[in-house]
Amino acid sequence: MAIDAQTLLLILFLLLTCSLMKRRTSKKQNKNLPPSPPKLPFIGNLHQLGSLPHQSLWQLSKTYGPVMHLQLGKMLTVVISSPEAAKEVLKTYDLDSCSRPPLQGARRLTYNYQDVAFSPYGEYWREIRKICVVELFSVKRVQSYESIREEEITNMINSISRHSLSSPNSSSVDLTEKLFALTASMIFRIAFGTSFAGSDFNHNKFNELVHAAEATMGSFSAAEIFPYVGWIVDWLSGLNRRREKVFRELDSFFQRVVDEHLNPGRTKPQQEDIIDVLLKIIKEQARFGAALLTEKNIKAVLLNMFLGGVDTSAITMIWAMAELAKNPTLMKKAQEEVRNIVGNKGKVTNSDIEKLHYLKMIIKETFRLHPAGPLLLPRESTSKFKVNGYEIYPKTLIQVNVWGIGRDPKIWSDPEEFIPERFMDNSIDYKGQHFELLPFGSGRRICPGMYMGTTTVELGLANLLYSFDWELPNGMKEEVLNMDESAGLCLSLAKKTPLELVPKKHLFA
Template sequence: MDLFNSLVWLPFLLLLPLLLIFKKKTQHVNKELKNLPPSPPKVPIIGNLHQLGALPHSSLSQLASKYGPLMLLHLGRIPVLIVSSADAAKEVLKVNDLACCSRPKLTGVGRLSYNYIDVAFSPYNEYWRELRKLCVLEIFSVKRVKSFRFVREDEVGSLMDFISQSASSSPTDPVNLTEKVFAFSGSIIFRTAYGKSFRGSEFDRRKFYELIHDAETVAGAFCYDECFPGFGWIVDWISGHKGRVDRVFRKLDTLFQQLIEDHRKPERTKHEDDIIDVMLGIQKKQIEEHGHAWITKNHIKAILLNMFLGGIDTSALTVIWAMAELMRKPPLMKKAQAEVRGIVGKKKGRVPETDLDQLQYVKLIIKETLRLHPPAPLLLPRESISHFKINGFNIYPKTLIQVNAWAIGRDPKYWKNPEEFSPDRFIEDTMDSKVQRFELLSFGGGRRGCPGMYMGTVASEHLLANLLYCFDWALPAGTKEADVNMEEQTGQCLTLSKKTPLLLVPISQASH
């Protein structure tokens, strides 16, 4: 019996050391798990959603001032790392870029392109790398962007003619510059991507911009399915959000399908290749060389969608904010106009794109505008694909990562008088323009950096230079510089819009 009792206890005696080792390891793991970035107190179920506010980038900046540049929030059931300093952004976008370069499937524009393999919004994989290479080397290359110079100059000339006619016929009436600049930007993207012009076209400009507005609204709207996986879709379905996304997607898909089919018609006449021509040409070449093409119709639609949503707002908003800031500081306006008019002279009538390299102060204005009013105040979110550490804190897979470019651009650690609009702060800037600036993240960084950066900046510089060259500008009667409303638009998650339209009175140089 004694021997039997000893044999009964023997397995437990052998397991005891293993249990002690497991307990010690578990305690170590728990200790490691606790080493997370600081977090504001959260509410059951909704987490920190109630702390986002009407302007999330501003609310997150205020929270970061209390909890630090690395802050962990919980939006429903999703952990989100908020990055609010240039040093922390460097860790995410450069040092640990590979560990956190994926995209959540449903975030942002992914809701509109869930049927597309989307170049900018898809998870990190071989398809994404190939499409990224295609965008950088072919679609958005400097050579390709320069080939569309005739489009930009034609649209600039058309806008300048309209403003000039307005100044002649109604000298004291203001022009809604916000409306006109958005139309200008939309026309450029439409012609560049699709080879179509609104003038004399079957496409209705008003319906086109309505579709843009609807797409941006659903792409930036709150989605319960993201924050409450498994049951949030029910709320989205009841609220009508899913139905709105589906309707906008069908309209976009119909437009893209029509454009692609038009480009495949043998009787189609063209003067220059547009973006669809380029992609169809690559597809044809792949079929000839390999017998098949990995770039499909859905790849083409995905790239068109990114141009559609990413190319119009960014250029337009930059020019609108720049003009608003210059109207509040007449000496800066005069300095910029003196540069443009001194270099271009009076003979050309317009500022040609070839003169932009000489307009250094205009470039500084654009740079300062992007610092103070980044078109995308929160960079499009990333998703970590493996564990890594930042400043000793653990970041685990499936964590969303949101970089607050707006907060970084106003951080007093990097900028003197950060709330002041001062292009002159960049005059003595000796940093190589080709080096990634983590205190200036208007176009993101790392593998997910915007491939269309050159296309966006050249359009902004060209339009701003012509607005400064062709006209003097006055505020509507009874309005002073201090009255210019600089409030940001609430309810926008993707872009940083000016809350009120910019109304200015153009004064033609010929009238002086």
Template sequence: MAISLLCLILITVASLIFVGKKIKRSKWNLPPSPPQFPIIGNLHQVGELPHRSLQRLAERTGHVMLVRLGFVPVTVISSKEAAEEVLKTHDLDCCTRPKLVGSKKISHDFKDISFTPYGDEWKERRKFLGRELFCSKKVQSFGYIREEECNFLVKKLSESAVDQSPVDLSKTFFWLNASIVFRVGFGQSFQESELIDKDKVDELVFEGENAEAGFIFSDLFPVAGLGRLIDWLSGQHKRLNDAYLKLDALFQGVIDDHLNPQRSKDHEDIIDTMLNVMHQQGKDDSLMRTIDHIKGLLTDIFLAGIDTGALTMMWAMTELARNPKLMKKVQDEIRERLGNNKERITEEDIGKVPYLDLVIKETFRLHPPVPLLLPRETMAHIKVQGYDIPPKRRILVNAWAIGRDPKLWTNPEDFNPERFIDSPVDYKGQHFELLPFGSGRRICPGMAIGLVTFELGLLNLLYFFDWKLPDGMTHRDIDVEEAGTLTIVKKVPLKLVPVRVC
């Protein structure tokens, strides 16, 4: 009886959806859709790598495409022109975020800036973090920390170079970025912290991100508790709660440390600033009323601060290892321009090596850290490429597909940094064929601090070391198989042997 009743409810709801769909199609010029199954829509076609699955669907259906993920209609954007209309022309009308179950949980009920819906509270938090952490003056003031952590990394890699042992660069890059985030944002040494399992920091970051923006049945089937039931039965609810508890314990430990009057510090970090603001505000002030408001912002700093830089460095080194001639070319330029006797790389050296900038651009094109960007939601009716997109419609911009569009790029699957020589195309949100950080009001606020971090990290690795493959491997054996949903990691860790040369 219960199963029959559930099926009847599902069939009834599905019928209403399809009737509504036909009515709207007679009224509006909706984007084309690929064939769908009842109830699940196109969910079966998404797969483990949504950016690739949606690209394949768009190639058959259109670069502005309407798919249904369960009961939820989603407009997928896969062209430069359509992305410009969404992110620039109609930015104000579609710069909010959908209220997803995972992002609500991980962000302490939308007290972050990445997933908080657009409004006055979001504006206040964005302005606050821009002033206290992401402005150019603040970014420059923490340059010594980035330089010290990169110098420490060089020393550790030099120890591995002595016995010619392979290094897991995937973990190495997460440790480097975590070390910088812990010192700049948390006022702690990552290496000395007892609040986190250093060997599993990459796993914690991915658990948090997948919980925050992964596909959760409660979001896709928000009818009669069906989604929640499936989440319970599938273990998704438990995974979400486990990720929340791990992150919450970390942030509470860091905050408790800052509240300790005996704590020693070498600079006032963002947590000190947030605690000061919280203590100075009244209960009616909206910026930093509670500890949960602090934890919400720490979620952004921790997850995005570690992940973006680590992934960019990992994919850049992966592509260079697969292309030995390009590896040699960028290293020759770096060593020629900086000389062969530097004991330490500084941030002043970054602007002296233009070919490295080309490598980073090409890495962003092939491997944007967030291939579908963060989801948006329309606040008003808009038109994109002549198609109607109604209010409350979820939008995904497939930056990964745009970066591999053969109409925009010659031999798009090839890693070729020289395609950017004399090209005006940049990655800072003004050129819609290259969108690693997004664009418009919701562009990544930490772009500047992220750029300087992985530029400095790559510069150190390419200046001080040559890189060999482990015995028995050739560059053709390095795969680029991906894993992940929100952000994409190399499925098989990148392991190379460092050879100290400078």
């Protein structure tokens, strides 16, 4: 049954009025809360989030301060926008603020929080994180996948080379599509031990499913914001139906590949994949009478790998290449470094990366200006504490705006400019100890896949810079290159338009 916009607005108004009348009065003495923008009845500050929430929150923080209180329907939210306040939340009061809010999208897609990213703080989370850190994302494990990374990057470079050689008119290549395909192929092989060629998925279908899952995980439902009646809005909008569709597609796919790994007749590859590792842990637990992991846990951890491993690495490389294309002098400097170090070997390998100091500065600057996750995954406080002198109460949703921190003129000179040299002789790093730069978070909830992600970005970018000279298409001027961010409430922040560049084959590659 179709519902016109006016009728829907009336329904929403009546439902929200009922919600307001039924809402129980809070027993908290909400004194000394952080400053807050003016609120509207029913919705609070929801209308101020905008299509790019991290940007809207940063603008609001300029008026209301680096510790800001928002009311999103019934959800009490605190937004952190300075390194000093971030240090208090993520370090000083890490234990008091390291749980996760019970969001319905995350609950459904992670099999009731059986994963590591969205699981609330507690014994299960500590155990599953330990497994991920020690067994899945350790330096040794990540290095064991070196051949997969190098093979997939070589495949991408060869694909671009064929395009370059077959295009006499110097046509552009869609680097956005190429880099998403690269990271998807890597994660697919690392997780499943097989390539897309041996599955029902292609790169596009796989990426569509990942993006749909991100949209589901990265947005609030009306039921969370407006208790009692919000579920009706979710039903009318089709949110529940879309969420269930994404879950069933992911669950069916994950179950199929787990079943294939359990098949006694399966030919095992030389290199253990992630499912092999997790199934081995299950077998060892059964031998000792333990039962921490089940197949649902495996599927939930796989979901984390896809959401954290496909988009974030590709998005970082896309933004880096876009910034270098916009700044040809920086591009040339980066290419000279990598080509001088690598020489005529034909490709960049992992052993070359530690010598590429300027490349590492470029990646840090990309993390600062274009963090793939502009807002860290939301935390939930479990006890009362103070930040900058303001009270933070239990059950408060806490958002750290790393995008805003990265553009704070009190910390960074010329914050809107892409200047890799700012990290020369600068000890600031992105590994969670310097709160000016937090692309992977900090504290107990720091991303366990950080080393895997940075290894992919470094090797991918280095080979693109080594193998080709890059130009903007059709005589485009650098100043008109579209650098807008994609709008929405997804977990990651993509470039709004695809990055189209013209590759010129380099002599050494």
